[in-house]
Amino acid sequence: MTTAVTSELPNFIGDLDIAAARKVLESRHSLVTFSCDDEQKFLDAAHELGEVLLHRDSDERGITAIKEIAGEVQVGLTKQELLFHTDCPAIPAPPRWIMILCRESDGQGGETFACLGDDVVEHLRQKDPAALAALTAPEAAIFRTGPDTRICPIIELDADEAAQVRLRFDRHVHFSWDVTRHVDAILTGMRAVSWRFALTPGMGYIIDNTKWFHGRTAYRGAREASRIHVGPRAENG
Numbered sequence: 001m002t003t004a005v006t007s008e009l010p011n012f013i014g015d016l017d018i019a020a021a022r023k024v025l026e027s028r029h030s031l032v033t034f035s036c037d038d039e040q041k042f043l044d045a046a047h048e049l050g051e052v053l054l055h056r057d058s059d060e061r062g063i064t065a066i067k068e069i070a071g072e073v074q075v076g077l078t079k080q081e082l083l084f085h086t087d088c089p090a091i092p093a094p095p096r097w098i099m100i101l102c103r104e105s106d107g108q109g110g111e112t113f114a115c116l117g118d119d120v121v122e123h124l125r126q127k128d129p130a131a132l133a134a135l136t137a138p139e140a141a142i143f144r145t146g147p148d149t150r151i152c153p154i155i156e157l158d159a160d161e162a163a164q165v166r167l168r169f170d171r172h173v174h175f176s177w178d179v180t181r182h183v184d185a186i187l188t189g190m191r192a193v194s195w196r197f198a199l200t201p202g203m204g205y206i207i208d209n210t211k212w213f214h215g216r217t218a219y220r221g222a223r224e225a226s227r228i229h230v231g232p233r234a235e236n237g
C-alpha cells in the first residue's frame, strides 16, 4: 500500500520545466509539483505540454481563477472542503492534465489532497472488496453537466488497473445504491492512500486527471489559484 501524507511537496522538480515534468507524469505516480513565479510562463508550459482546453469558467487563454466567488454554488469556487473528485467527469474525454498554480494563500487551510486510482484499487482489494466492486461497477455513477450525461464506473478497470477515474460530489452526480451504501468505506480508503500537501504562492502541481482523484481542504482568509486544463495535442494539427 502506498501511503504518503506530507506537508512537503511530492515529486518536486523545482522551476516548472515540461521535459522534467513529463518524466514524472509518464511514471506510475503521475503527479508533479513545481515552482513558477510568472503566469505567462505557466501558460507557456501548458502549451508545451499539450492542447490548452477552454472551460466554461476560463478566460480566453484557458486560465480559470479558482477563488471564492460570492453567491457561487459550485463548491470549488467557495471556501468549503472540496471532496475527492476529477475534473469534467461527464464529458466523453475529460482533460488529461490539470495544472494548478497558487497565486495567493495566507496558509489557513486550503491544502491539496490527492489519491491515485490504482492505490485505491489495491487498498480496497485487501480491505473492502465489496466497496471496490461498487466503485468499479458499470453503472456506479451518473454524471450530468449541461448537455453531457455519462453512466460509468467511478474506477474503470483494464486488466485490474485503473484505466480511467471519474468522480464528483455535488449536484451533478447520482450514485448507485451500492456506491451510496459503501461511501464511508470508499472515502476512508481514499484518505488512507492519499497524498496531502500545501501550496504556497508561486508553487503548483500538474496531475493526470484520468488517474488521480484530487480535492482541497476548507480554508479561511484569501486564496486564489490559476488552473489550466490540458489535453493531448491533436494529431496532424
Ligand SMILES: [Fe+2]
Binding pocket: 085, 086, 087, 214
Ligand atoms: Fe478539481
